[in-house]
Amino acid sequence: MTDIKSGVNLLFLREEELRQGIELLYFAYRDFTAEPDAILSDYGFGRAHHRVIYFVGRTPGITVSELLATLRITKQSLSRVLSQLVAEGFITQTPGLRDRRQRLLQLAPKGVELERQLTEKQRARIARAYREAGAEAVEGFRKVMLGLIDEGDRRRFPARAMDQRKRGQG
């Protein structure tokens, strides 16, 4: 069993393993976005609005160009959803202090509420997966996911503070 076929088997396992990786990403992302999408459609919004609301909520005072770099979409694509969100009172903008050309964006109360509602679903899904998989698995998950992300964006994820279980062991 481990003599002639083992080389072939290893190649097969590797191919199978990598394909499963591709599919894990596909299905996880598909299911991860489905719940928020359903909520958004009640507001006449789509996934693009979600992304804007999320990152503005995450980074209050973010500028338009920072948002563009994060989302990697064009000015026009962003402009459409952003101006909608501002017009409908989900996002407010104030001129930059040092650079008054900038529009510093933040969530209005309405936006905070929608963001909470949307993120709650995703947070719950992740929390459940983390809980069921255990702390060690979560570290592995983070490691692999970071490796999948383009190098420039990895700095968005500072090394995690040690949790209670590990404190003092490292």
Added chain:
Amino acid sequence: MTDIKSGVNLLFLREEELRQGIELLYFAYRDFTAEPDAILSDYGFGRAHHRVIYFVGRTPGITVSELLATLRITKQSLSRVLSQLVAEGFITQTPGLRDRRQRLLQLAPKGVELERQLTEKQRARIARAYREAGAEAVEGFRKVMLGLIDEGDRRRFPARAMDQRKRGQG
């Protein structure tokens, strides 16, 4: 340091950890799809074509309804890209043996080649991330990702055969 604030800190860490989880998924998926997207545009295809080509390649003889269930899109959305792929000779169809209403789909040589080209990019990205993270991390990654996926689709991922390093230890 661990007296009054620890409860608050734990909550904060948890919130931060979950938000990072959300963002890991967002950025990983964004970067994971960017390379294939670029190739596809040379053919006048989009991400929807990729998904069809991928799953037909992965499951030769898949039927239209199985594909619909996998992709969770409507008949019409699938029909558009699928008929394009058939018309341009990337996918062939043969009637089902037991049920002749079915169209059993498989990749034509042209489709095999395009699939290879597209998947290669993603495979390489995953292989690198797996290699850099190590076998243990990969297991954790799999565990968490599976937990993120809706229960019904988890059966697509049979338990992984033990690799050489672990064989005989379990």
Added chain:
DNA sequence: CATATATGTCAACATGACTGACATAAAATC
């Protein structure tokens, strides 16, 4: 003053999702 930067806006277009209705052929069932 000249230039670069941050942002906005307009027009035009492509992709890929949706709904709803209707059609056909084959299978399954009564």
Added chain:
DNA sequence: GATTTTATGTCAGTCATGTTGACATATATG
């Protein structure tokens, strides 16, 4: 054999979200 269900196709219309390219404005910087 007649009816119903299933697998699939197709048409028409709509929407969300991405694209490009060109041009405008206000502000910052050299």
